Amino acid sequence: MxxxxxxxxxxxxxxxxxxxxxxxxxxxxxxxxxxxxxxxxxxxxxxxxxxxxNVAARALRTDKSRSIAFISDYVATTRFASGLIRGALSAAEQAKHVMLVLETGGEPAREIQAVETALDRQVDGLIFAAMRAREVFVPDLAINVPVVMLNGTSARFPISVLPAEYEGGRRAVELLVSSGITKDIVLLGHNAKQEEGLFRSETISRRFMGIRDAMADAGLTFAAELSCWNWEPNFGYDLTRKLLKTQRPRALLCLNDRLAFGAYQALGEAGIRTPEDVALVSFDNDELASYLRPGLTTIGLPHEEMGSRAVELLLAPSRIPQANLIDMPVVMRGSLPRNCS
Amino acid sequence: MxxxxxxxxxxxxxxxxxxxxxxxxxxxxxxxxxxxxxxxxxxxxxxxxxxxxNVAARALRTDKSRSIAFISDYVATTRFASGLIRGALSAAEQAKHVMLVLETGGEPAREIQAVETALDRQVDGLIFAAMRAREVFVPDLAINVPVVMLNGTSARFPISVLPAEYEGGRRAVELLVSSGITKDIVLLGHNAKQEEGLFRSETISRRFMGIRDAMADAGLTFAAELSCWNWEPNFGYDLTRKLLKTQRPRALLCLNDRLAFGAYQALGEAGIRTPEDVALVSFDNDELASYLRPGLTTIGLPHEEMGSRAVELLLAPSRIPQANLIDMPVVMRGSLPRNCS
DNA sequence: AGCATGTGCTAAATGGATTTAGCAAAGCGG
DNA sequence: CCGCTTTGCTAAATCCATTTAGCACATGCT
Structure with a gap:
């Protein structure tokens, strides 16, 4: 005692x-x-x-605390957060650092609070994580430690870690093409504002660019583009139902797994089989994707790797200003026909 | 500069x-x-x-750092973690504390590491969070700060925060009864070992007790009890399919939402409507539950509240050794017939 | 006046490490 | 043997806030 x-x-x-x-x-x-x-x-x-x-004593003297702050807008709202945190955590552990997690809800006042609290504790670096990839507001405080933006960008802090959306977009299309599907492809989740990078960040617009370029390269066009402003299952369901009234697609390219989930429901109700009748590809590799029948083939968001890369960049001795694009892996499941050798 | x-x-x-x-x-x-x-x-x-x-200077002098450590076995593996973290985070923020998050993977070596790292930093308290509710191994180190167990228990540290599983179990049954369903109820996810509290913690066994007691009180028995060792969708799917070959239940009481998810798939394939033909109740209030059609009525795990309660207990001046049971809310959706007034 | 008490404030010690400046002894060259 | 360098190590300052001990002055009481 x-x-x-x-x-x-x-x-x-x-x-x-x-x-x-x-x-x-x-x-x-x-x-x-x-x-x-x-x-x-x-x-x-x-x-x-x-x-x-005694870390406090050391920190007092050296102004280094072997700790970093992970400041994010939301930690639980999106299932993405925990992947980012987990990745960051493991990289931090490897580097013998400890991670403070702070949530701001995107509110400027709390963001300021969070940064100050972190700085008060002599953190060795700050990670600003955005759950909705976008240009992130970073409070205008004197920050005298390294900063890495995670899943978002900031004009003030040029180092950021993002998913390689362009390549990911391409891959989704290439997956369809290499499965032998070359027509009646429907795009589910189109959104002009997002495509132009207005609403969300550039990252999503890059996904669209990848999709468009790959389609063009393959000499294909979409049979339809279904728009919605929110990528939730019920939108996928409604849009797919409406679609099925007028046409029978060969494939659905869904902008995320939740839209795809809704599409599955509509297809299931209509008695349409996957992948025999309609194939699906999607993005995110949500937990959902593995629960579906058949499993949903999807271009994964590499959250863990992004998280750990962010920490590595933060603690690396020489940090080169750049966007670090993390590869979006293809996660093959059963929603595409096995056609290609 | x-x-x-x-x-x-x-x-x-x-x-x-x-x-x-x-x-x-x-x-x-x-x-x-x-x-x-x-x-x-x-x-x-x-x-x-x-x-x-300067927090370090203050910590050095006072041995208090206005920070707490959240040590969990897994942070991303289960979707529960982020709820717990989020709740803890917001309570910590309210108390003007900062939270270190540490992950141990359940490995003793990393657990020791985590505790030492936290103690080195003069944390004001430790939360041990278990993603799979159970008796938690806590490294045998001199810990001179308050400890709260979250979603788990430990012989060494009597203060713990758990879901009120017994009441939750009762509610699920009561929901069925008050929907007018009194026979052909099938239990999905029975597991003798868990029921006896051997494999997981007592909490799950208390859920079973609540279910059994409420059934008995209502004078009901299960038409069948389907066992599996893992509560994943494909088990729910397989068990339900098998069930449907021999009987037609009026309701499925699923031990978690993922089992229910699998059950939905099997029911959907068989052309059985919910809730007209088969009603469902379940546990967890997973994100999934709201995506299903109709929405899944489920007894929610109150993760956020558990997380914040844990922090409150940790920082409260007088902490009474006890299990804090957090109410499991009924989340009504469409998977039960609207019968009760 | 003399003494106790109260008021308003401060000097200096303290916590535990890192770091600067430098001391004493040994070794070396001539 | 003298002066210079190298080797091996340490005293003391430092980081910044908290806290103990106590000073100087005013006030009250008898």
């Missing part, structure tokens, strides 16, 4: 050396002239006492 | 007082004999300089 923590002074005393020596040895300074015996004595003493440095 | 942070000494200097005075005033000490003018001068100086205390 009453046992106080072991301090560096205790270690030094047991080793018969000064705290200076102990400190230098334990922090592994390179240019020190301390003898091998001293090293051994200090390490032994530290080990036998179970010494753990 | 080169501007250093404002320190308490700066504030004191501007106010024309000692740092002692400044400290006492800013920390709001009650028994101080400093004059109202002194208070004003210090507050004005602090405000005009934008003073923010």
């Amino acid at each position: 009453g046992k106080k923590r072991v301090t560096l002074a205790d270690v030094a005393r047991l080793a018969g050396l000064s705290t200076t020596a102990a400190s230098m040895i334990l922090t592994g300074r390179p240019d020190t002239r301390l003898s091998p015996e001293a090293h051994k004595k200090v390490h032994d003493a530290a080990a036998s006492l179970g010494y753990r440095p | 080169g501007k250093k942070r404002v320190t308490l000494a700066d504030v004191a200097r501007l106010a024309g007082l000692s740092t002692t005075a400044a400290s006492m005033i800013l920390t709001g000490r009650p028994d101080t004999r400093l004059s109202p003018e002194a208070h004003k001068k210090v507050h004005d100086a602090a405000a005009s300089l934008g003073y923010r205390p």
